[in-house]
Amino acid sequence: MKRSWVGALVLVLCAMPVVAGTPELPANPRTLPMQFSLQEPAAGCGTDCAPVVFAAGMITADTPRRFEAFATERNLHDGKVVLDSDGGSVLGALALGRAIRRLGLDTTVGRAERAATAGKPAAIAPANCESMCAFVLLGGVHRDVPARSRVLVHQIWLGDRRDDAVAASYSAEDLVLVQRDIGAIVRYTAEMAGSLGGGAELIEIALKIPPWEPMRLLSRDELKRTGLDQAIPPVAARQTSAAVTPVAIVPERSPPTSERGWMAVDGTSGPMLVRRHPLTVEGERIGSFDLSLSCGDVAGTYGLTYAERRQAGPGGGEAVPLDRVRLWIEQTEVTLDLVSSRGDGRSVESVAIGTVAAPLVRTFAAATTRSVSVLTASGSTSGTTTRIGNAGLGRVFGQLEAACGRGKRDVHARVEAAAR
Numbered sequence: 001m002k003r004s005w006v007g008a009l010v011l012v013l014c015a016m017p018v019v020a021g022t023p024e025l026p027a028n029p030r031t032l033p034m035q036f037s038l039q040e041p042a043a044g045c046g047t048d049c050a051p052v053v054f055a056a057g058m059i060t061a062d063t064p065r066r067f068e069a070f071a072t073e074r075n076l077h078d079g080k081v082v083l084d085s086d087g088g089s090v091l092g093a094l095a096l097g098r099a100i101r102r103l104g105l106d107t108t109v110g111r112a113e114r115a116a117t118a119g120k121p122a123a124i125a126p127a128n129c130e131s132m133c134a135f136v137l138l139g140g141v142h143r144d145v146p147a148r149s150r151v152l153v154h155q156i157w158l159g160d161r162r163d164d165a166v167a168a169s170y171s172a173e174d175l176v177l178v179q180r181d182i183g184a185i186v187r188y189t190a191e192m193a194g195s196l197g198g199g200a201e202l203i204e205i206a207l208k209i210p211p212w213e214p215m216r217l218l219s220r221d222e223l224k225r226t227g228l229d230q231a232i233p234p235v236a237a238r239q240t241s242a243a244v245t246p247v248a249i250v251p252e253r254s255p256p257t258s259e260r261g262w263m264a265v266d267g268t269s270g271p272m273l274v275r276r277h278p279l280t281v282e283g284e285r286i287g288s289f290d291l292s293l294s295c296g297d298v299a300g301t302y303g304l305t306y307a308e309r310r311q312a313g314p315g316g317g318e319a320v321p322l323d324r325v326r327l328w329i330e331q332t333e334v335t336l337d338l339v340s341s342r343g344d345g346r347s348v349e350s351v352a353i354g355t356v357a358a359p360l361v362r363t364f365a366a367a368t369t370r371s372v373s374v375l376t377a378s379g380s381t382s383g384t385t386t387r388i389g390n391a392g393l394g395r396v397f398g399q400l401e402a403a404c405g406r407g408k409r410d411v412h413a414r415v416e417a418a419a420r
Contacts, residue, residue, distance in 0.1 A: 030086050032057045036070045037112070039121050051079040052121070053105070054112045059088030059132055064095035071103055078104070081140065082124060084111040087131025090156055090181050094188045097139025101192065107140025109149035128152060130215060134202065135185065137228055138192045144231035145223050152215035153206035155283075156181070163371045164389020165211045166277060167261040198227035208282040212387040216282070261392030264399050270295055271403040273396055277388050279310055286311050287347075291374070291388065293361065295404035302361050302404070306336055306352040306374065318345040320378040325352040328373040330360045364390055365397040 034057035041049040053076065055067075081100055087093065100107060113125035126148035129137050134151050137143055145151055161168035189199025201222070209216045223229035262275045273293040278285050289308035296302045304327065312319045321341035327334040336354035343349065364370050370390045377383035 030057060030084065033060050034058060034063045034066075034085060034088075036067060038070075038074055038076075039112075041121075050106075051076055052124075053079055053081045054084070054122075055081050056084040056111060056127075058086060059093045059096060059136065061089050061092045063089070063092050064099050067096055068099055071099070076103060076105060080106040080108060082108055082110045082112075082127075083129045083133055083137055084109070084127035085129060085133040085136070087133045090132055091184065093132035093136050094184055097136045097188065097192060100136070100139040101141065104141055106142040106144075107137050108144050108146065109137065109151065110146060126150075132156065134206070134218075134228065135188065135192075138189065138199070138202070138226075142230055143228050145229040151218045151223060151228055153202070153218065154209040154213070154215045155207055155211060156185075157211050162211045163387070164261070164391040167389060167391035193227050198225050202226040202228070208284075210280060210283050212277070213280060213282070214385045262390065262396060263392060264396040267292070267294065271400055273393065273400050275388060275393075277386060279308065279384065279386065281384075289374070289386075293356075293400060295400070296355055296358070298355070300358045301355045302358060302400075304334070304336065304354045304356050306354075307350070308376075309347055309349045311347045312345075319343050319348045321348050322350045322352070322376050322378050324375075324377040324383075325350075326375045327354065327356075328375070329356065330363050330370075332357075332360055362397070362401075365393045 034055055037054045039052040039054065041051060051074075053070075108124075109127055109129040110124040111127040113123040124146075126146060128150050129145075130152045131154060134153050137145075137151065157165060158168075158170075158174065161170075185203060186199075189203060193199035205216060205218070205222065205226075218226070218228070220229070262273050265272050265274050271294070275291050276288055277291070279287045279289055287308060287310040289306060292305040292307070294303040294305070306325050306327075308322075310319055321343055322338060323341070325336040325338060327336065334354050334356055336352035339351045339353055341348060341350035364372065367390065371387045372390075373385055373387050375383055375385050
């Protein structure tokens with residue numbers, strides 16, 4: 001699907017990294033500013049006497065300065081930086097990668113499994129290097145990614161708009177920021193990759209994945225081609241990608257909806273709050289879906305309806321009917337009942353219904369920044385995960401709450417009958 005250059009630029013706005021899936025607990029050290037710790041070579045290390053620097057946490061604008069101060073006070077000659085990070089500041093990550101290269105250090109992905117003891121260094125356990133961390137990894141003179149560690153990428157985005165990127169607004173100043181930072185990333189990857197190449201492919205893969213999709217796990221072949229892993233030979237068995245597959249738009253009988261936020265509508269069976277969201281596969285739109293909240297059949301609940309129409313994905317093949325639809329809201333999983341999923345191979349229309357506890361919806365509506373995740377699956381094919389924010393929900397939720405307090409409606413029975 002073709003997009004204008006302005007639209008493409010907006011889709012790569014940057015700042016803080018997007019974290020796919022459920023939110024992390026506040027105590028997770030990966031959410032704190034990056035910390036550095038040095039592991040000195042153990043006595044009797046033989047030929048493997050290089051110092052190891054463990055770097056864990058979020059990359060901030062101040063991280064490069066703190067790392068250079070850390071390095072100045074220690075002997076890091078021929079050392080290796082072990083990365084465990086969700087990413088962070090674009091310019092901070094590029095400056096950190098340049099500092100690592102300037103000091104002649106290698107890079108890898110991992111974390112300290114346990115504290116070092118006298119004569120026994122800490123073991124290196126598998127870890128993730130996500131978002132802008134991948135570009136820091138590229139800064140190493142030599143790079144490797146151990147078999148169980150992972151590198152994941154996605155589009156860089158304005159951090160204060162990542163929870164509901166579709167409903168957010170973007171200004172001319174944002175586009176200026178985008179052009180500046182894209183140029184900085186292109187120049188950096190050209191410098192770091194050098195004659196080996198691969199930097200362009202790394203950027204291309206990352207810029208395909210919008211913030212409402214899960215981050216893209218780089219395969220072993222891609223790690224090799226992009227120069228992020230120079231240590232391993234090609235592997236026959238590829239890692240499965242975290243990139244997702246199809247899903248999509250709403251049946252024509254549904255009420256009018258908006259991709260700019262939640263809105264209140266008068267449905268045929270009573271008041272509803274509805275939100276439409278595009279369905280994409282690695283950034284390519286293949287349809288859209290509607291989420292609808294209505295009065296529940298039981299007091300203290302709300303009815304949830306998922307309605308979508310999708311077409312075949314960018315890779316071709318037939319559009320496959322859904323067989324599962326799930327929702328994650330406030331760290332709670334809600335499984336929907338699939339009422340109908342029918343198609344002709346070119347497109348598929350599906351309807352699923354479920355019930356959500358009222359406190360979960362109330363918390364979601366009241367939060368400043370919140371998102372829910374919708375997960376679908378089609379047989380043996382990989383599924384779709386889409387994050388949806390709460391833009392506009394707080395403004396209209398009171399209308400539904402008041403209407404439902406005056407009496408319940410058997411909404412799901414009507415939806416099920418309409419789908420037959």
